[in-house]
Every structure is written in structure tokens, then in C-alpha cells.
Amino acid sequence: MAPEHAHLQQAAEWFAVLADPPVSDQQRQAWQQWLAARPEHAAAWQRVEAISSQFARLPAATHRRAAAQALRHSGRSRRQVLGLFAVLGGAGLLAAAGQGRPLRAWLASERTGTGQIRDVRLADGSHLWLGSRTAVDIDYSASTRLLRLLQGEVLIDTAADPRPLLLDTRHGRLQALGTRFSVREGDGSSQLSVFAGAVRIEPSSGRAGQVLQAGHQVRFGTDGISASAPADPARQAWSRGVLLANDRPLGDFIAELADYLPGYLGCDPRVADLRLVGAYPLGDPERILQALAGSLPIRINRRLPWWVTVEPLAG
Known part of the structure; x- marks a missing residue:
């Protein structure tokens, strides 16, 4: 914990x-x-x-x-x-090992460092985007196209191929059904957002799977699969270098922005529920923090050069 x-x-x-x-x-x-x-x-x-x-x-x-x-x-x-x-x-x-990053992630087929976004054209013509601090193993064989998300977030636009395209996270296996989708791995669950086609989900817990259609997103983990919600455009906007917030809790926004900054970026629980709207360029995270401080009742506290917290103006 x-x-x-x-x-x-x-x-x-x-x-x-x-x-x-x-x-x-x-x-x-x-x-x-x-x-x-x-x-x-x-x-x-x-x-x-x-x-x-x-x-x-x-x-x-x-x-x-x-x-x-x-x-x-x-x-x-x-x-x-x-x-x-x-x-x-x-x-x-x-x-x-990179702030606790598993050694396996360092040996992955494709990976990114802090603040990096990469797009990769796979051997079958599929397009793979990797968010900040992401590691993916790629294992194509004569019968299967297998990706293993070791950490971070990916966006995939699949190409037509007779072999099934599978993506594994520690929380389950996904099978693309002619699709464009993103997967973001967290500590307790993975988030799947489908933008075109459909994706079959098989949780690692062994609980019943399901097929998620375009326009929806869910979380899946040891507790099974959550109820579906509308797919969040932010889950593919990052591939264009934009962090979106549409009435988004500040704490959730800061948790994602933290992936793009070296060191530590945290949010005081007292301001975590403030709502945020906007589109922010990920190429300049420091400018994002300045913009937040100028539009919300918060201050940016730098206890150390690499330890930053977002806190209430008073207290």
C-alpha cells in the first residue's frame, strides 16, 4: 500500500x-x-x-x-x-531500477522515460503509442500477436491480420476485435477505453469476461470488471501531447501529470476534489502547474527541488 x-x-x-x-x-x-x-x-x-x-x-x-x-x-x-x-x-x-521500476521493464522491447511519448509502427502495421514511464514487451509469432504491458499506458490502433492481437496486463488479458483502444495500468486495476471496434476482456481473477464496445471504458482487476462508462477522450489525447480535463477532479489530474515530471508530485487531499476543465500541453508540465495555481485556490509547495505538492492557499 x-x-x-x-x-x-x-x-x-x-x-x-x-x-x-x-x-x-x-x-x-x-x-x-x-x-x-x-x-x-x-x-x-x-x-x-x-x-x-x-x-x-x-x-x-x-x-x-x-x-x-x-x-x-x-x-x-x-x-x-x-x-x-x-x-x-x-x-x-x-x-x-528507476524509482522501484521492475528490472523486467528496463529490458522491455519498447519503453519510455519520464515525460516521453513515443509512437511505434509494429511489424504487422499496427500503431502503438507509449505514454510516459511505459514499458511493453512485444512477442509476435506465426499464430499470435502478443503485447505485455509491464507498466504505464498505451494506445493501440490495430491493423488487419489473421492472427489475434492480445494484450496482457497483470490484471488480465485483452483481445482486440478490429479496434483502437487504450490501456492504463494502475496498482489495483487496469483501465480499458475503446474508441473503435471492440475488445474482449478476460480478468486474471478468473471471473467472467466480457466484450467492451467502442465508446465505453471500464476498469478490470481482481474484483472483476467495473460497470462501463463513456470512453474518456483524455485516454487518447495524451498521444498528441495533450492532457485533457473535462470537469475532472484535481487529484486525479495531478496523479496523471506526475507521470510526466521527474521526482514527486502529489496533491493534498483537501484540494483533491476541486474540479478542473481545460487542455494542457504535456511538453511543459511546469507551465501546467503555474496555470493551475493561477486559476484555482491552490499553491505549489516545493519542499525540495524534486518534491512538489499542490496544497490549499491557506494552511
């Missing part, structure tokens, strides 16, 4: 303190007490440290010494101690 917003903010504030020497013994002791107080704090620190490794690092010796002192007085079991050492010491491994 992802750390809560409040814990992430606390972790970011502590990171800013420790990264700005001189750090007093009292400050270091207070950080150690905070870190050892709750497992959620350790998880939040892991997230901050993993992201920070792309930009700046505290000396490894500082982590080891502080962790040893904090754990010595925390009263945790050996298993818990080892787990928290892994949190503090393992962030370098997470960074090496």
Missing part, C-alpha cells in the same frame, strides 16, 4: 532537514524517533529516499549510523530491524 499523503510530507520535511547541514544531534535524534515510531514512517521514508536518489543523496554512512542508532532504541524484533535496514539501505537498489 502506498504511503499516505501526510506521512510522505513528514518524510520529505525530514529529508530536507537532514540534507541541509549542519544537522544537530537533537534534530537527528528527533528524526530517528519519528522513523522508528511507526512502520508507515519507514515506508514513507523509503519512497522519499528512492525518489531523491535520482537527484541527490545523503551519504550512505549517515544512513547506516543513524539507522543503527534508531533501531537500537526502538524495541523492534530482529525481523523488524532487518526490514527497516532494508528500507534505509535498499533505496539505492530501488533507484538503480
Whole structure:
């Protein structure tokens, strides 16, 4: 489970303190007490440290010494101690894998980095667009055209071919039925939006599948398939470098914009339900943040150069 917003903010504030020497013994002791107080704090620190490794690092010796002192007085079991050492010491491994990106994604047939959008013409003539931080394995054989979405979002315009075109996510398998569709993978489910033709869905849970027609979208995961809703034009607009918002919650908009920025971009729950309308060029995410701050009762808080949150004007 992802750390809560409040814990992430606390972790970011502590990171800013420790990264700005001189750090007093009292400050270091207070950080150690905070870190050892709750497992959620350790998880939040892991997230901050993993992201920070792309930009700046505290000396490894500082982590080891502080962790040893904090754990010595925390009263945790050996298993818990080892787990928290892994949190503090393992962030370098997470960074090496791209902020926790699975190694398999780095070895994918096609992938994009932060802020990149790519379009690829496949061997059968199908057109594949990859959104930011996306990885796809392509496995064509004499009998099947198979794509594996390892992370991120894709838009596919299929070409006529006697072989079935299948797309796998960790939440299920999709079969294109002469179609144009997009798939966005999330932690708990994948979102399918169909713009032409139809797509057959087979959830990995083994629950009954269904065929989704053009003009509709659903989420599918371990709980089955959600009720269908009208297909969101935003789910293909990104392929043209545009982030659409049509009466969209700010929190949802920020979560998608975060894929196009390095570091961390989060939204305070107190403003997450503000509604947003507009079309925003993804080529300049910083300009989008400035536009949001100029049109909504929010402020852009930069606790660190790579840690940005959208917060209420007051508080």
C-alpha cells in the first residue's frame, strides 16, 4: 500500500532537514524517533529516499549510523530491524531500477522515460503509442500477436491480420476485435477505453469476461470488471501531447501529470476534489502547474527541488 499523503510530507520535511547541514544531534535524534515510531514512517521514508536518489543523496554512512542508532532504541524484533535496514539501505537498489521500476521493464522491447511519448509502427502495421514511464514487451509469432504491458499506458490502433492481437496486463488479458483502444495500468486495476471496434476482456481473477464496445471504458482487476462508462477522450489525447480535463477532479489530474515530471508530485487531499476543465500541453508540465495555481485556490509547495505538492492557499 502506498504511503499516505501526510506521512510522505513528514518524510520529505525530514529529508530536507537532514540534507541541509549542519544537522544537530537533537534534530537527528528527533528524526530517528519519528522513523522508528511507526512502520508507515519507514515506508514513507523509503519512497522519499528512492525518489531523491535520482537527484541527490545523503551519504550512505549517515544512513547506516543513524539507522543503527534508531533501531537500537526502538524495541523492534530482529525481523523488524532487518526490514527497516532494508528500507534505509535498499533505496539505492530501488533507484538503480528507476524509482522501484521492475528490472523486467528496463529490458522491455519498447519503453519510455519520464515525460516521453513515443509512437511505434509494429511489424504487422499496427500503431502503438507509449505514454510516459511505459514499458511493453512485444512477442509476435506465426499464430499470435502478443503485447505485455509491464507498466504505464498505451494506445493501440490495430491493423488487419489473421492472427489475434492480445494484450496482457497483470490484471488480465485483452483481445482486440478490429479496434483502437487504450490501456492504463494502475496498482489495483487496469483501465480499458475503446474508441473503435471492440475488445474482449478476460480478468486474471478468473471471473467472467466480457466484450467492451467502442465508446465505453471500464476498469478490470481482481474484483472483476467495473460497470462501463463513456470512453474518456483524455485516454487518447495524451498521444498528441495533450492532457485533457473535462470537469475532472484535481487529484486525479495531478496523479496523471506526475507521470510526466521527474521526482514527486502529489496533491493534498483537501484540494483533491476541486474540479478542473481545460487542455494542457504535456511538453511543459511546469507551465501546467503555474496555470493551475493561477486559476484555482491552490499553491505549489516545493519542499525540495524534486518534491512538489499542490496544497490549499491557506494552511
